[in-house]
Amino acid sequence: MVDLKGQYDKIQNQVDETIKEVISSTSFIKGVIVRKFEKELAAYLNVKHVISCGNGTDALQVAMMGLDLKPGDEVITVDFTFAATVEVIGLLQLTPILVDVDPLTFNIDIKRLKEAITPKTKAIVPVHLFGQCANMEAIMTIAKKHNLSVIEDTAQAIGADYYFKDGTSKKAGTIGTIGTTSFFPSKNLGAYGDGGALYTNDDDLAFKLRSIVNHGMSKRYHYERLGVNSRLDTLQAAVLRIKLPLLDSYAKARQEVADFYDDAFKNCKKIKTPKRDSFTSHVFHQYTLLVDEKYRDKLHQYLLDNQIPNAIYYPIPLHQQNAYKNFIFDSDKLNVSKKLSKTVLSLPMHTEFEKEQLEYIAENIIDFFKNNI
Ligand SMILES: *Cc1c(COP(=O)(O)O)cnc(C)c1O
Secondary structure, eight states: OOOOOHHHHHHHHHHHHHHHHHHTTTSSSHHHHHHHHHHHHHHHHHEEEEESSHHHHHHHHHHHHTTTTOOOOEEEEESSSTHHHHHHHHHHHHHEEEEEEEEEOOOOOOHHHHHHTTEEEEEOOOOGGGGGOOHHHHHHHHHHHHHEEEEOOOOTTTTEEEEOSSSSSSEETTSEEEEEEEEOTTTTHHHHHHOOEEEEEEEEHHHHHHHHHHHHEETEEEEOOOOOOOEEEEOHHHHHHHHHHHHHHHHHHHHHHHHHHHHHHTTTEEEEEEOTTBOBBBSSEEEEEEOHHHHHHHHHHHHHHOOOOOOOSSSGGGGGGGGGSSSSOOOOOOOOHHHHHHHHHEOOOSSSSOOHHHHHHHHHHHHHHHOOO
């Protein structure tokens, strides 16, 4: 699905050198390099504060802790996403309210979001799934009206641009109250291990989030609030500093792959290529096809048999997961999510393709439908 080795080969000298430097410096935790990376990422995103942490899941948890959400508060997020969001809502004893997504963009359905708001609602967590932004302008209007916080889960969309109706634009994750991201190796800006970050333009909130990731300390050995131990280590920050200047070129490479796939499948009636919303750029963390339910699993296996990696993100909607069975979800209102779990198929997507590889993938998919209809 990804080619991390091919990507490493192109930056090997820089990476090897920086790793040696960090090891010789022995400044493994909270080194100046971590601060430098935070500042560089903040400049790239045009946001006031970046607070690094241990991973994208911690970033979501710390965001919810920083907003002082209390047990029983309702947090609205989507049913069709990676589990981390619902998991941390549960860990903090908040109440997850899962809403359905748009059948073509896979992002939060604004109508369903509006319907889900109650007097107990305190926050909305839109997930910018697969690399394009949810409808942030509509979400921010709703949040303002009901006085809700917005935590943007940008784990899959770092670097994506959101275009406002007035012609201005902002980076994904810098529009809501807090943005969170992940530097998991296969994410668009991947470290060589775990990593994550929070972004915000709010000075007081930034101070608080920075304290929460470090045991709730305000100054050394003064514990102001409950915190966690969640840090980006210096080795990861050093690697990320090399990759950050390449992030836009990585996004461009991904978009070129997406364009190739779009074009290759334009006459293939049994599959739908991913819709791109007009208010956002798409950084294609995943390129996800919609395949007729009758053929999806067969195609999945056929491609595997032909040595073509492909994956189903996500095969089971969150509301059906055993881990969350103690929460109450309105399954009747999650039909899009249920349907998507049976029709989505993600193709290999990364920055290091050879033309022949893409052609091989496309030919196999087209052949599959020729032979199956
Ligand atoms: C990867 C991911 C996370 C979690 O990030 P980790 O660094 O793996 O903890 C959260 N949300 C979404 C949407 C993700 O894709």
